[in-house]
Amino acid sequence: SVGTDIFVLGYPLTATMGEEIKLTNGIISSKSGFQGDITSYQMTAPIQPGNSGAPMFDKNGYLTGIINAKHTGAENAGYAIKITYLLNLIDAAPVSIKLPTINKLSGKSLSTQVSIVKDFIYIIEVN
Numbered sequence: 001s002v003g004t005d006i007f008v009l010g011y012p013l014t015a016t017m018g019e020e021i022k023l024t025n026g027i028i029s030s031k032s033g034f035q036g037d038i039t040s041y042q043m044t045a046p047i048q049p050g051n052s053g054a055p056m057f058d059k060n061g062y063l064t065g066i067i068n069a070k071h072t073g074a075e076n077a078g079y080a081i082k083i084t085y086l087l088n089l090i091d092a093a094p095v096s097i098k099l100p101t102i103n104k105l106s107g108k109s110l111s112t113q114v115s116i117v118k119d120f121i122y123i124i125e126v127n
Contacts, residue, residue: 001028001031002027002028002029002030002031003027003028004027004028004058004059004064005025005026005027005058005059006025006026006027006028006043006045006056006057006058006059006064007023007024007025007026007045007056007057007059007110007114008023008024008025008026008043008045008047008051008054008055008056008057008067008080009021009022009023009054009055009057009114009117009118009121010022010047010050010051010053010054010055010067010121011050011051011054011121011123012047012048012049012050012051013048013049013050014050014123014125017048019123021114021118021121023110023114024045024046024047024051025045025110026043026044026045026046026076027043027044028041028042028043028064029042029043029044029077030042033069033079033080034069034071034079037079039081039082039085040065040068040069040079040080040081040082041056041064041065041079041080041082042071042077042078042079043056043065043078043079043080044076044077044078045076045078046076046078047067047070047078048070049070051067051070051078052067052068052069053066053067053068053124054066054067054121055067055117055121056080057105057113057117059110060103060105060106060107061103061104061105061106061108061113061117062103062105062106063083064080064082064083065080065081065082065083065086066080066081066083066086067079067080068080068081104116105117
């Protein structure tokens, strides 16, 4: 929903900001993305190049989206593909992918949530 607190974990601008995971937070500001795209959320967490592919979580630790774009003409306007559309892709995969059904992050502090999930978030560079 609009106004939901979210946080993003990723590896932006590693050449200058280093290779330690970075946390940014914000809110979902629109249920649609760039030019009304219904497959994405617009959110206010500051993102940079290198955040693409980063997970976006709600305050209860539920994965809500994957960062895919930043609006270069606006401040703190980024976009994330909604998890429901990603689940449809997983369901359509030629192999069966078993996803966790228990949320081990719910009820934990933000810093605890980050320490739990950071080991599952990777830098992927393509040259």
